[in-house]
Amino acid sequence: MVAVRNISLPRPESTLTKVRDPNTVSNYHEFVTTHTKVDFQIDFPGQKLTGRVLLQLTSLADSVADTITLDTSYLDINDVQLGPDANHVESISRDQWQVLDRVEPLGSPLKITLPRRASRGEQVTVGIKLSTTSQCTALQWMSPAQTPNKRHPYMFSQCQAIHARSIFPCQDTPGVKSTFDFKLASPLPVLASGLPAGAHTFLPGNGKDKPGSLVYSFVQRVPIPSYLFAVASGDLACASIGPRSTVWTGPEQLTGAKWEMEDDMERFLQTAEKLVFPYAWTSYNVLVLPPSFPYGGMENPVFTFATPTIISGDRQNIDVIAHELSHSWSGNLVSCASWEHFWINEGWTTYLERRIGGILHGELFRDFSSIIGWKALVDSIEQFGAEHEYTKLIPSLEKGDPDEAFSSVPYEKGHTFLLYLEQVVSIEKWDKFIPHYFDKYREKSLDSFQFKSTLLEFFSNDPEASKALTEVDWDTWFFAPGLPPRPRFDETWVQSCYALADKWKSRSQSSSSITFEPSKSDMAGWVANQTVVFLEKVQSFDEPLKKDEVALMGRVYEFEMSQNVEITSRYLEIGLMSRLEAVYLPVADLLGKVGRMKFVRPLYKLLREVDSKLAQKTFERNIDFYHPICRKMIETILAHRE
Numbered sequence: 001m002v003a004v005r006n007i008s009l010p011r012p013e014s015t016l017t018k019v020r021d022p023n024t025v026s027n028y029h030e031f032v033t034t035h036t037k038v039d040f041q042i043d044f045p046g047q048k049l050t051g052r053v054l055l056q057l058t059s060l061a062d063s064v065a066d067t068i069t070l071d072t073s074y075l076d077i078n079d080v081q082l083g084p085d086a087n088h089v090e091s092i093s094r095d096q097w098q099v100l101d102r103v104e105p106l107g108s109p110l111k112i113t114l115p116r117r118a119s120r121g122e123q124v125t126v127g128i129k130l131s132t133t134s135q136c137t138a139l140q141w142m143s144p145a146q147t148p149n150k151r152h153p154y155m156f157s158q159c160q161a162i163h164a165r166s167i168f169p170c171q172d173t174p175g176v177k178s179t180f181d182f183k184l185a186s187p188l189p190v191l192a193s194g195l196p197a198g199a200h201t202f203l204p205g206n207g208k209d210k211p212g213s214l215v216y217s218f219v220q221r222v223p224i225p226s227y228l229f230a231v232a233s234g235d236l237a238c239a240s241i242g243p244r245s246t247v248w249t250g251p252e253q254l255t256g257a258k259w260e261m262e263d264d265m266e267r268f269l270q271t272a273e274k275l276v277f278p279y280a281w282t283s284y285n286v287l288v289l290p291p292s293f294p295y296g297g298m299e300n301p302v303f304t305f306a307t308p309t310i311i312s313g314d315r316q317n318i319d320v321i322a323h324e325l326s327h328s329w330s331g332n333l334v335s336c337a338s339w340e341h342f343w344i345n346e347g348w349t350t351y352l353e354r355r356i357g358g359i360l361h362g363e364l365f366r367d368f369s370s371i372i373g374w375k376a377l378v379d380s381i382e383q384f385g386a387e388h389e390y391t392k393l394i395p396s397l398e399k400g401d402p403d404e405a406f407s408s409v410p411y412e413k414g415h416t417f418l419l420y421l422e423q424v425v426s427i428e429k430w431d432k433f434i435p436h437y438f439d440k441y442r443e444k445s446l447d448s449f450q451f452k453s454t455l456l457e458f459f460s461n462d463p464e465a466s467k468a469l470t471e472v473d474w475d476t477w478f479f480a481p482g483l484p485p486r487p488r489f490d491e492t493w494v495q496s497c498y499a500l501a502d503k504w505k506s507r508s509q510s511s512s513s514i515t516f517e518p519s520k521s522d523m524a525g526w527v528a529n530q531t532v533v534f535l536e537k538v539q540s541f542d543e544p545l546k547k548d549e550v551a552l553m554g555r556v557y558e559f560e561m562s563q564n565v566e567i568t569s570r571y572l573e574i575g576l577m578s579r580l581e582a583v584y585l586p587v588a589d590l591l592g593k594v595g596r597m598k599f600v601r602p603l604y605k606l607l608r609e610v611d612s613k614l615a616q617k618t619f620e621r622n623i624d625f626y627h628p629i630c631r632k633m634i635e636t637i638l639a640h641r642e
Contacts, residue, residue, distance in 0.1 A: 041185045272352065608640075
């Protein structure tokens with residue numbers, strides 16, 4: 001019989017909420033993972049991870065459960081072990097564990113039968129030997145030809161939202177956090193979401209076909225949810241960008257990446273620390289991934305994974321790093337209890353990002369960034385439809401895939417809600433609540449209702465603030481679809497952008513003599529985001545610009561020559577909206593170089609409308625370039641399901 005160990009339980013249920021996460025099949029209200037140990041070989045030729053994971057779990061109930069159910073997806077599991085601790089596990093018979101039938105999009109539950117019902121506080125260690133498969137949705141494998149210098153293969157993970165289960169069995173919910181130990185063997189340098197603990201072992205290979213591997217160790221002593229598990233391996237080089245920060249990327253990109261970030265990194269950190277409290281993760285580093293990375297950034301602890309589109313040569317897109325850094329408090333240290341409450345991660349992070357910008361660059365900058373965000377919110381709600389479930393601050397994901405609900409709604413509607421609350425109680429009082437909130441839920445997960453009760457409790461002894469908060473229409477904010485009330489923003493920075501757009505509108509619609517002659521000096525003194533606002537205003541015209549006007553705009557302002565994809569992509573969208581054939585091939589070319597879904601989604605939609613054959617051909621040519629998450633999205637677009 002496999003033994004279990006009785007321990008003093010430090011009330012792990014205090015980190016859980018009564019809200020059930022609908023996107024996990026694990027029985028995490030009966031057992032909770034407290035520590036995870038992964039030991040994987042990174043197999044580049046086989047494009048898989050092989051090895052073992054050890055999960056230390058604690059029973060939350062007394063003699064209720066005699067099974068542990070874990071999330072899995074497309075895994076090849078060949079052995080399951082049980083024991084009281086990591087040093088005393090032994091294999092159990094095949095009839096004591098089974099992988100149940102797959103249910104989309106949740107995967108295939110792994111059900112493990114214990115020798116008896118566990119009492120409250122008992123610790124069980126589960127060991128699972130496994131390999132990932134070609135259907136793994138969390139990993140992208142790149143051949144040398146797909147990398148910038150075309151010399152070595154590359155791999156990286158993207159586990160948010162429910163893809164960690166395709167790497168190892170786990171309780172794949174943000175409502176469960178555990179500490180981690182990583183041992184990752186690879187012939188190329190490795191990074192993971194923990195503090196580096198050295199490379200102490202070399203595993204010999206058998207020649208050119210199988211080179212030797214170093215075993216890289218990482219430790220993460222701050223509990224994190226499974227979606228923050230991260231690994232990357234490839235031809236990597238690093239450089240210092242601050243006293244506690246490094247940037248990692250391919251050797252050829254290192255100089256540019258270092259220049260892009262080194263002026264701002266430590267300023268961002270110190271500003272965030274003054275706003276909340278000291279950074280909890282020791283060092284903050286950035287891995288600039290290959291261009292197929294589907295997001296702007298992923299807030300993996302210690303090592304943020306970032307899109308190469310932030311390396312624009314003008315330091316104008318570094319706000320992505322301010323956002324991912326802010327996740328070190330909101331999302332990583334304090335997490336949403338389920339993906340239905342995702343705004344707790346992203347709304348707070350967007351709010352902190354803009355507070356950092358406001359402190360460093362002034363409140364006009366904060367308002368300007370918020371105006372850009374509001375436009376993104378309007379676009380997302382128009383895309384879904386104003387009554388769509390996914391436009392709610394707390395959507396129902398009972399039968400949905402969190403990836404399908406992904407949009408700017410939790411970011412921008414969440415930010416708008418927090419900005420509204422700041423204005424309700426005053427910024428001076430709100431700034432006292434911020435560190436209280438993050439300290440109360442440090443290393444825990446919470447839902448929206450706990451957020452509400454914490455806010456009301458904090459201000460209960462302040463009659464003025466308390467009265468103002470009782471007048472907040474919480475149910476409307478939480479559950480009403482569509483746009484919330486638009487905040488009042490200072491529009492000083494956008495007025496010149498709108499004015500220039502209006503001149504182009506008049507020029508394009510005028511049938512008489514033209515008085516406006518565009519010049520590159522029209523944008524003198526602008527930051528890149530002002531150009532973005534101008535282009536988005538042009539996109540919003542009731543009638544697209546005439547083709548020759550779009551071509552003229554591109555020539556005068558040199559948009560197609562820009563290294564800033566935020567600008568280039570929006571100009572190309574305008575060209576597609578006007579059916580300017582000259583931009584079709586540049587669009588197809590860009591779609592083979594950038595895998596960030598923010599740009600891929602609108603460009604494929606518009607290209608499909610004007611030249612469906614070219615859109616399909618472009619996808620087929622670049623199918624291996626795209627990350628599995630992005631690939632699925634494009635397939636939906638081309639099938640006219642989006």
